[in-house]
Amino acid sequence: MNDSRFTTELDSHGRLLKDREVWRQATTLAAAGELTARWLEGSSRYQAGTFSPQMDEETRSIAAELAELNRSGFFTKESQPGLRLETGQAQRQYVTGFCSPEAARRLLQLSTQTELIAVVHSPGEMSRSSIPVTVIDGEVVTVLGTSESPIEAGQIRDWAEESNDALALLLAESWYVELLDPVWGRNHQLLPAVLETVKETANNF
DSSP states (O other): OOOOHHHHOBOTTSOBHHHHHHHTTOOSHHHHHHHHHHHHTTSOSOBTTBOSSSOOGGGGGGHHHHHHHHTTTOEEEEEEOOEEEETTEEEOOEEEEEEOHHHHHHHHTHHHHSSOEEEEEOTTOOOOOOEEEEEETTEEEEEEOOOOSOOSHHHHHHHHHHSOHHHHHHHHTSEEEEEEOSSTTOOSSHHHHHHHHHHHHHHTO
16 A cells, blocks of 8 residues: 655645655755756745745746756855835845856856846855845845855754755855846846856856
8 A cells, every 4th residue: 555645745834745855865056956946947845945835926037047047057045036116115136046166256257247246155154244135115124245055063954954964065065156136126137147157157167
């Protein structure tokens, strides 16, 4: 008699446990990126480090671009589309994620070759700054500039529980990059530039 319970069981956040098991085998940035792409496309209901079975509604407008970015060597962690001032809210488009040292170096060059802004954090760097990217009713509610790499033992343990030990340690040794479009509400500039950069990096190695 087959026990189908595990194929439908959810965790406390509503995420599908059988999809979590695939993350137990993801030990490279490429594997984590592929699983993230599947989640963005709706074929998975578990995303490590995201306590929801699916993306929020505003991410749907950029989900396809994010999926391609994840399959090109940039394991994304957070993102948002640009939003013009409406009912007191405005957003700058941004994306953050983990990548190789060479990809980080090339992404940093976007800050010198374009008007886009890149903040690069080396492995183990405990850096903090505050670049506003979301404003609601005149109040800053979201900022970039803080490294999200697992550095301390507790952070590594949390990532290991969400995925596996090998990936948690790899993320601790990876470069973490935050990229944003400084123009409030603008889309269609940032993600294509990031995608082109990481693809060029991959093709040269």
